[in-house]
Amino acid sequence: MVLCIVALVVFAVLSIFSAKYRPLAAEAFDCVFRKMTLRKCETGLDQRIKGEIIGKLMMHNENAAGFVFKHFESISFAFTALFFASLLYSGYSVYNLFTLGTCDPSGGNCVFSPLVNGTVANQTGKPPCGLEGFVEFYGAECPHCLKMKPIVEQVESETGVNFTKLEVWHNESNVAVMQLHAADIERDCKFLGVPAFIGLKTNKSVCGEMTADKLKQFILENG
Amino acid sequence: MGIDSRKVRMDFPVLGKSISGKPIVYFDNACQSLRPKQVVDKIDQYYLEFPACGGRSGHSLGRRVDEEVKKSRKTLAKFFNARENEIIFTKNTTESINLIAYGMRWKAGDSVLISDKEHNSNLIPWQQLKEKGVRLLRFRFGDIDDFESKLDRSVRLVSFVHTSNLDGTIQPAEKMAKIAHDNKSPVLLDAAQSAPHKQLDMRKLGVDFMACSGHKMLGPSGTGLLYAKAGSMDDMRPFMTGGETVTDSTYDSATFEKIPNRYEAGLQHYAGIIGFGAAVEYLGKVGMKNVSEHEMKLNSLITEEIGSEVGLLGPMDAKERSGIFSFNVRGMNYHEVAVLLDKTANVMIRSGMHCVHSWFHANNLDGSARASLYFYNTEEECGIFVDSIRRIAKLR
Numbered sequence: 001m002v003l004c005i006v007a008l009v010v011f012a013v014l015s016i017f018s019a020k021y022r023p024l025a026a027e028a029f030d031c032v033f034r035k036m037t038l039r040k041c042e043t044g045l046d047q048r049i050k051g052e053i054i055g056k057l058m059m060h061n062e063n064a065a066g067f068v069f070k071h072f073e074s075i076s077f078a079f080t081a082l083f084f085a086s087l088l089y090s091g092y093s094v095y096n097l098f099t100l101g102t103c104d105p106s107g108g109n110c111v112f113s114p115l116v117n118g119t120v121a122n123q124t125g126k127p128p129c130g131l132e133g134f135v136e137f138y139g140a141e142c143p144h145c146l147k148m149k150p151i152v153e154q155v156e157s158e159t160g161v162n163f164t165k166l167e168v169w170h171n172e173s174n175v176a177v178m179q180l181h182a183a184d185i186e187r188d189c190k191f192l193g194v195p196a197f198i199g200l201k202t203n204k205s206v207c208g209e210m211t212a213d214k215l216k217q218f219i220l221e222n223g
Numbered sequence: 224m225g226i227d228s229r230k231v232r233m234d235f236p237v238l239g240k241s242i243s244g245k246p247i248v249y250f251d252n253a254c255q256s257l258r259p260k261q262v263v264d265k266i267d268q269y270y271l272e273f274p275a276c277g278g279r280s281g282h283s284l285g286r287r288v289d290e291e292v293k294k295s296r297k298t299l300a301k302f303f304n305a306r307e308n309e310i311i312f313t314k315n316t317t318e319s320i321n322l323i324a325y326g327m328r329w330k331a332g333d334s335v336l337i338s339d340k341e342h343n344s345n346l347i348p349w350q351q352l353k354e355k356g357v358r359l360l361r362f363r364f365g366d367i368d369d370f371e372s373k374l375d376r377s378v379r380l381v382s383f384v385h386t387s388n389l390d391g392t393i394q395p396a397e398k399m400a401k402i403a404h405d406n407k408s409p410v411l412l413d414a415a416q417s418a419p420h421k422q423l424d425m426r427k428l429g430v431d432f433m434a435c436s437g438h439k440m441l442g443p444s445g446t447g448l449l450y451a452k453a454g455s456m457d458d459m460r461p462f463m464t465g466g467e468t469v470t471d472s473t474y475d476s477a478t479f480e481k482i483p484n485r486y487e488a489g490l491q492h493y494a495g496i497i498g499f500g501a502a503v504e505y506l507g508k509v510g511m512k513n514v515s516e517h518e519m520k521l522n523s524l525i526t527e528e529i530g531s532e533v534g535l536l537g538p539m540d541a542k543e544r545s546g547i548f549s550f551n552v553r554g555m556n557y558h559e560v561a562v563l564l565d566k567t568a569n570v571m572i573r574s575g576m577h578c579v580h581s582w583f584h585a586n587n588l589d590g591s592a593r594a595s596l597y598f599y600n601t602e603e604e605c606g607i608f609v610d611s612i613r614r615i616a617k618l619r
Contacts, residue, residue: 044575047558054559054618055566062614069618 002076003046004031006083134161134219137178137185137196139169144209145195155215161223168194181205199223226509226517228601234259234505235599241569248570248604253388253416253547253577253595255438258502262441265501269494277493278467278484288493295500296483302503303433303450304424311449311483312496316415317344319434319449320382322486323411324348326459327380331356334377336408338394339585340364340387343578345413349382365394367402374406381410385417389579389591390537391522391547393417400429409455415439419597420518420545422511431455437495441502446495449486456482463488514598518546521596521605528609532616536591546596549577552612554619557592560612568611570594570604 011025024045031041050072057065068075093103136152138145156162166174178185178196181203185196189207197215198205199222206218232238235257240247249257269291275284277292293307300307313319325348335349339361349359360378362370364387374381381403386393396417400410409431414423418433419440425433432455437446461468461479465488469477479485506514522541525548530539536549552560561574572594576583583590594608 044556044558047556048562050556051559051562052566055563058563058567058614058618062617066618 002073002080003049004028004035004041006076006080007045007049008032009083131164131177132200134163134222135177135181135198135200136163136165137168137174137194137198138165139194140167141169142194147209148195151210151212151215155212155219158212159216159219161219163197226513226598228599231509231599232601234261236260238599243569245569248568248600248607250570250572250594250596250600250604250608252419252597252600253439253593254573255444256419256441256597257599258441258443258498259505261505262443262498262501266443266494266498269497276490278491291497291500292491292493295496298500298504298507299448302507303418304426305450306453308481308483309425309450309453311451311486312491312499313434313447313449314445314492314495315438315447316413316434316436317447319432319447320344320411320413321348322449322462323380323382323432323459324352325462326456326486328458328460329355329357329379332358332377333379334358334360334375336360336362336370336373336378336381336383336403338362338364338370338383340389340392340579340582341384342388342413342415343580344415345382345384346581365392367395367398370399371402374403374408376406378403378406378408381408382413383410384413384415386414386420386545386547387537387579388416388547389577389582389593390549391416391544391595392537393543393545396430397428404429416545416547419506419514420511421515425450425452437499437502441505442499443492443495443502445492446499448499451482451486456486461485461488465489467491509598515545517598518596518600521600521602522546522548524602524605525594525609528605529612533612547593548595549591549593551591552616552619555615557590560592560615563615563618564592564608564611567614568607570608570611 008025008028008031011021011028014021015025027043027045031043031045034041050069054065054069054072057068097103138148152163166177168174168178178192181198182192184198184203185205185207186192188205189196191207193207195209196205196207197218199218202222204218204222206214237257238247238249269288273284273287273291275282275288277285277288279285296307296310296312299305300310303310311319311322313322329352333356335352335357337345337349337359349357353359357379358377360373362373364384381399383394383396383399385396396410396412400412403410410429411432411434412428412430414433414435416439417423418435423433430450431452433450435448436442437448438444463486464477467480467490468485468488469479471478519542522544526535526539526541526544530541534551534553536551537544537547541548551557557574561572564570564572572592574590574592576590577593
């Protein structure tokens with residue numbers, strides 16, 4: 001039964017890409033359906049899969065093949081449990097990604113960048129995954145940003161602090177990140193524009209053209 | 224004179240091939256045999272030299288087809304000690320049996336007597352007659368007393384398997400035919416598993432009908448025949464009608480052909496028929512006595528080695544099981560055994576109920592693994608089979 005469930009999922013996925021797996025998927029479905037309705041699986045699919053696996057193992061190590069043969073049901077059950085657990089976690093992560101902007105709201109383990117559009121607020125108060133330190137939001141053609149460019153480079157070389165630079169006039173993903181910090185920027189700058197500098201440790205921000213000394217002071221207070 | 228395996232195997236190109244560096248051990252001959260070059264060449268010859276219609280076109284290619292089909296029919300008739308007009312070409316044993324089941328003019332109250340170990344092909348066609356009021360009677364396979372006791376006046380036909388495809392056991396067809404005839408019941412012999420492995424003489428056996436398949440006896444896939452004793456099908460209704468079955472027709476009626484053409488409707492599988500003839504010609508040269516003896520020797524060898532280590536279906540004496548070794552390995556499923564043999568040693572066998580579901584259900588068994596031998600198999604191959612079974616059994 002467990003083997004048929006795994007076979008059904010695996011062959012169903014493979015069937016999307018190749019027609020040759022479709023009869024096997026249908027066979028696995030029939031097998032699962034029959035077992036769920038307390039009837040016998042008559043195709044022998046599970047035994048054939050077991051034979052295939054043990055046969056391949058036997059070619060390499062007969063003792064290992066013997067062990068797997070004897071404990072095949074338990075091993076299948078463990079893999080099935082793992083499969084469903086990972087399926088649940090994946091579903092939970094996707095849910096978080098779409099509602100909170102990060103697949104792992106409790107830590108920095110998210111492998112995805114937030115993909116939400118600007119409507120999502122930063123409900124957790126945590127930085128989006130992968131970002132830390134200081135961020136500069138800028139626009140590619142923004143004249144104020146261009147004026148700030150040499151000043152930012154000077155400050156970076158003098159303090160050793162580097163800004164993560166996110167372009168927001170053309171890059172939707174970066175807009176989404178900026179939206180997560182929109183409330184913080186508006187609070188400190190009274191508007192939401194570029195260039196905007198934010199310290200992710202304190203969520204404090206500073207905006208517009210400024211001197212190198214003022215930017216250094218900002219780093220000092222929010223580092 | 225025995226069989227020179229090395230020489231014979233040269234005629235079967237597939238036996239020279241290997242998978243993953245290991246030779247192929249083909250032990251699924253009860254399902255379908257391999258084909259020698261001579262048969263394949265004959266099929267090729269039809270398609271390359273005279274790929275035309277038979278029985279209707281008067282041009283030279285058409286005439287050549289007629290000649291070759293006639294030659295093939297003659298070869299098969301000689302092989303089974305029958306007359307040419309007693310050989311009807313079909314596509315397999317199943318069709319041959321259906322030809323009788325649908326051809327006989329049944330009436331309510333008639334009975335058909337079969338054994339309890341029949342292939343679905345010799346069970347389902349008779350079950351279908353229930354709606355015509357025909358009863359299906361059953362006797363214990365090989366039990367002559369039971370067979371005799373089930374015969375009564377209502378039995379319009381006795382139809383039984385000669386050699387069981389399940390375990391290779393054999394029924395005394397000649398004796399049973401005599402008993403049935405004493406009861407005035409004609410006999411249909413399912414010889415799918417005996418015709419490829421032993422000499423069958425229709426005159427000696429005395430049966431009225433005999434069905435077998437070409438693909439189990441070196442012939443092309445989709446070929447078979449029905450032997451019908453002269454006169455036995457005169458009153459039957461053709462199962463299929465149409466082209467080639469009539470000599471003339473009007474809008475309202477038709478004049479039917481003589482037998483066998485009457486029962487060979489439409490364009491035939493000419494390449495197959497010609498190949499079938501070449502197959503029995505080949506078997507004739509090998510000698511059916513040699514075939515039987517060789518298979519029995521190999522089956523004895525396997526049985527002596529592992530007969531007591533596995534759950535054997537049928538008698539322990541290999542001589543009573545033709546070339547079939549049907550078994551179960553305790554603690555293992557038969558499908559697993561078959562797949563493991565294939566995966567680890569390229570030993571190809573069949574597993575399941577072998578289309579004899581009724582017998583397995585009646586005996587509360589799930590199925591079995593079945594190795595079936597033929598004259599081109601060797602002692603070395605049997606050795607590989609035996610060693611592989613032992614290796615697999617150790618997994619438990």
